[in-house]
Amino acid sequence: MAAILLIEDDPLVRRGLQLALNRHGHAVRTADTGEHGLRQFHSERPELVVLDLMLPGLDGFGVCRRIRADGDVPVIILTARGDDFDVVGGLEAGADDYVVKPARPTVLDARIRAVLRRTSTPDGVREYGGLRVDRTALTVSLRGEPVMLTPTELRLLLTLSRSPGRVFSRQQLLEEVWEQDYLGDSRLVDNCVQRLRLKIEDGSAPPSYVQTVRGFGYRFGPL
């Protein structure tokens, strides 16, 4: 199904997840440290990275940031439930989603497929001020300059801009963009919005494209 790079330090967990993901039809390469993982990432060019946060040496956050700096390959982090700091740190480092350990392979597989599916129904090119969204080619440019978005960021932008001016609650966005079960973490949305703003807004406050509606959620425009 997909070429996945799994970075996990515990050999038995690594092997167990590899076996299980293989069962789900993924081709899984593994690495036992962040440094090895990054080397593999550059040589293998996986479609998606599953990343344990607790790594010896260069930790998951660092690995995640470097992968992000390199492009828009999606990253799913493995984190221990309730270690809120981990979740927030991982999302801020640019992860697309997270799965709580011990992760059931079926759940992990569902998340992997959801992240990889984050493309939208094509319906042409739209211009919003200086922002140009090509819904067919799935490219975004700002004042003529191409903008590199991760699948999640792109899907968030496509979802919001589909109905400019409509307010989406974080819950709705979780269901639409992440295809998350109802208890998904609303910080997924907030973090993704922040990253998206960094790429498409001109830095002036308040943001003009992705606007916050206090107490409700987000909307695209009105410009």
Added chain:
Amino acid sequence: MGPWPRGLRARLLVAFVLVTVLGAAAAAWSGAGSASTALVASAEQRLTEGLTGRIDAVTPQLPHPPDRDALDRLRAAAGPDTLVTYRNLRSADGDGTGLVTGELRTAVRTRHELVTQRITADGRPWLLIGTPVVITAPDGARTPSGIEVYSVHDLTGVERQIGGLAAAAAGTAALALPPAVLLALLASRSVLRPVRRLRDTAQRLADGDLGARLPPRGADELAELTATVNGMAESLQTSMTAMRRMQADARRFAADVSHELRTPLSTLTAVVEVLATAADGMPADARESAELAITETHRLVRLVEDLMEVSRFDAGTARLRLEETELTGAVRDCLRARGWLDRVDVEAPEEIRLRLDRRRLDVIMANLAGNALRHGGPPVRIRLSASREQVRAEVTDGGPGLPEQVVPQVFDRFYKADAVRTRTPGSGLGLAIALENARLHGGDLTAGNADGAGARFVLRLPRDGAVGVNGADGEDG
């Protein structure tokens, strides 16, 4: 004295002032009393001596028996306001002589000596002096002449002096009042300051600052009390420290154990699914073994997760992540996710908005509804209601209800009401965690039985977004 004032300070003040002022007043009064007695005595002495002196000067020249004229001369010599009698002869002068009492005259006649009497007439005090006139012959023989002299003296002046003395006494007592109050304040402060310091120390101890001590001063009862309190605090601190350390060790151990268990569980979780998918090709006993391994692995995961959760509450590291939530929808989501929507009846108003931690609410409601479905029986109902201060979620079931002796224990860890530890999917920590989650929100969770039958659990959450808020509330991106 009305009701005895409350508070040591007030009592000390009142007692001190009373003692001082009463003492001063008593001293002043007794002083004034003896002074007034002396005043009256000296006035009396002065008057009688003057009278007898004047009478003695005239007496030798009086004829005997005296005639009217002689009496007049004697009266003139004796001074104003006098009355002189001899048998039936009277010579009176002034208007005060009517005051002479029969009593006095009888006394003079029978005792043959000078008699004084004090009376009050016309609202004024008077001194009456009555004396028989004695004739002293040249040979020194003294014979009564039968003449009696009475004189009347107004004592108002003396009385006024005495009044002045009393006023002075009252003034003295009044003068004693401000210094008495001042002294009492000083004294009460010197007594109460150590008491107050002791109270503050006790308060700090009560507030959990077991390091609070008071340096003992002096060797009085207060110093003994201070030493006792210090000793008490010392032993309290020692035992508390030991207990805390043991508790912290136990908690850390629980947290460490559950953390360590997670790694092998991650592996197990990953591989049992592989087993499950391969189970079809296995012999029956191997397939059943694989299924058991899967079930038990998931149970173990639940248990470890719950243990982690509990140890986070214990360590005080549980954090609320509040977000604006619509309660009715959130409860329905919780039921929907577990496929219970058609087995649980939800009565709720259209919309209840409040800030809460969605995940924790989900944990609570899933636990209550799950228990009602598993241990109770249909119909399982959830009633939601809201007031301005709080929201209320009531979960009832149609089962036999909670036995009386079970109610106080349902929130205990690993407490399972079923006497036979039937293999329920629960970890035995569910209700304990639900309660902790409610408390974390500043609310509570109570257990009991409904009026009809069946168990009833009531969750109350405050509307004002609870306490100890931290973490991202996702209000702005």
